Amino acid sequence: MGSVTTSHELFEVRRIAIIGAGPSGLAAAKYLIAEDSYEQLDVYEQQPEVGGVWFYSPEIVGVTPVPHTTPRGPPELPIWPKGSPAPLFSNPMYQHLNTNIPKPLMQYSDQNFDSQSRLFPSRQDVQTYLIKYSQDVRHLIKFFTQVADVHLVSKDGKDHWELTSRSIITEEQKTVEYDAVIVANGHYSVPFIPAVQGIEAFNAAYPSTIIHSKAYRSPDAFKNNKVIVIGSAASGLDIGTQISKVCRKPLLNSVKTSSELKLEQENKEEVPPIAEYLVDERAVRFEDGRIEKDIDAIVYCTGYLYSYPFLKSMEPPIVTNGRRVRDTYEQLFHINHPTLAFTALPQKSIPFPLSEAQAAAIAKVWANKLALPSKLKMIEFEEKRIEELGDGAGFHVLGFPNDARYINFMYDWVKTANDGFAKEPARWGSELVHLRERYQEVRKKFVEAGGQAKTLEELGFEFSLKY
Structure with missing residues (x-):
């Protein structure tokens, strides 16, 4: 050496x-x-x-x-x-992905995002931005x-x-x-998928039922299915929200702690982590003892x-x-x-x-x-x-x-x-630090307003953003 x-x-x-x-x-x-x-x-x-992870x-x-x-x-x-x-x-990029970071925070110091891109840019906007950069x-x-x-x-x-x-x-x-x-x-x-009791036997009995978020591309495959999404970070929140619009209601979101940000939560139910997979019933037992049977799909949004x-x-x-x-x-x-x-x-x-x-x-x-x-x-x-x-x-x-x-x-x-x-x-500076502190609040308002806003001002936020 x-x-x-x-x-x-x-x-x-x-x-x-x-x-x-x-x-x-x-x-x-x-x-x-x-x-x-x-x-x-x-x-x-x-x-x-x-583009790296942004190259779809x-x-x-x-x-x-x-x-x-x-x-x-x-x-x-x-x-x-x-x-x-x-x-x-x-890579982990899926079809309908928007960033979870507003563009004034996300961008490099010497290149702005296009003024016509949404406040939380799409994956296509980010890739175009990186090609220009x-x-x-x-x-x-x-x-x-x-x-x-x-x-x-x-x-x-x-x-x-x-x-x-x-x-x-x-x-x-x-x-x-x-x-x-x-x-x-x-x-x-x-991808990281944890070793939960019974998970290997369950996967052998029901191949492709368990996937990692890296394999997720769109919610179409989950239509009318009984679905568990595991994780409450950015991917778990976004993928869960997408699937919840087409799956059997409610989507079960397995989390260690309650999500800080709620998006369209009426179609989701937070449940504890999975303690055990039960092969015969095609079921899972959560840490609180609750058992859910006849599971069609489980998506692990558990990182890398x-x-x-x-x-x-x-x-x-x-x-x-x-x-x-x-x-x-x-x-x-x-x-x-x-x-x-x-x-x-x-x-x-x-x-x-x-x-x-x-x-x-x-x-x-x-x-x-x-x-x-x-x-x-x-x-x-x-x-x-x-x-x-x-x-x-x-x-x-x-x-x-x-x-x-x-x-x-x-x-x-x-x-x-x-x-x-x-x-x-x-x-x-203080303005960008303040925006970083409040960006989840900004994102929630962006979603509630229809997800089309291009600026903070459209959502009623006023920041004098300077590096």
Whole structure:
């Protein structure tokens, strides 16, 4: 393994690979270019277009095992639908999806959403927005190229990275050496379905009854069915609302805690978590003892596992059970090997401006214009976060107001660089912080008003929104 780089050693970063051309990968490319300190920048993207999770694939690849609790496995395989000009990978995007974040909060600091898009933009609007955002970095992107392996090597006492990629079209493999790597491939690929008593036998007896939200595309298949949707976060709320309009009433929403936001709740009934599956009755028993029989469909909106199959050679492992990414400072730089960075790990945050702030920090640190703390200080940061939030899924959760504080902390840190900003990231003023605090209230009013409003003012909200 390579030596440990600390803030007392100068980085020698000239060649950088970015894995993923989704929202955080695109932001990383822009800020690295703006820094004008690097000789080579390659962006690897397995899809035919930018967008990452926002690039909609109507086809669904494979079936998620039930239960599914491990992040380990080979890179995902594509499909080549009949008549399609290109192979595709499935992702969690479904047919009728609008963001759950209003566009003044969601957008990058240097590009507004189209004035004609709805206040909570559709998936199509977001994809169009990202294609526009990508225009000045598209020449760097290697489309149809999947990263198969990233291997750490040591040369002259410095860490280097051998990246092996594979063409999705020709299957040709190529290995290139880089001085640094940004992992920007997201964390919405490997579904999590918990191991509940009896779930495996139930799934064997009634195949396809249990699915994960990654396989959801539209409510049509649930018409007149008795349905349980598990989870009350953004996907559980939205998918449950869509299905509730066509399924047998009421839709049962299995939750650990009551949802903070109620949308069209008259068609839903909140029930406790499932304690056991009962095969003979095609039933489930909830934690309060209630039994529901003759279940037609169960949709797990229970999130995803962090998974990096191309980093399988790293020791100690980057991920173990998939609930968090290990050995990271500020959820960004690998502590032992800080020429490896992970973007957009935080959850319950606003990812586009957060990715900008992280990208600005990476660009400055690797250009030796901004110093990382000592290794000891970075270890202390991680240990303190584990002590406060645990060594599991909660480690990466920000939520409000911590996501606003994180964005502004990154901004203020980058501002201390010895040459100032090469490209200025987002910094949230009081108006954006206030909107972040109230955005669920805004969303509820947006839905109640018919879901067509384009501005906050149309809904009666007045914010003077400035970065």
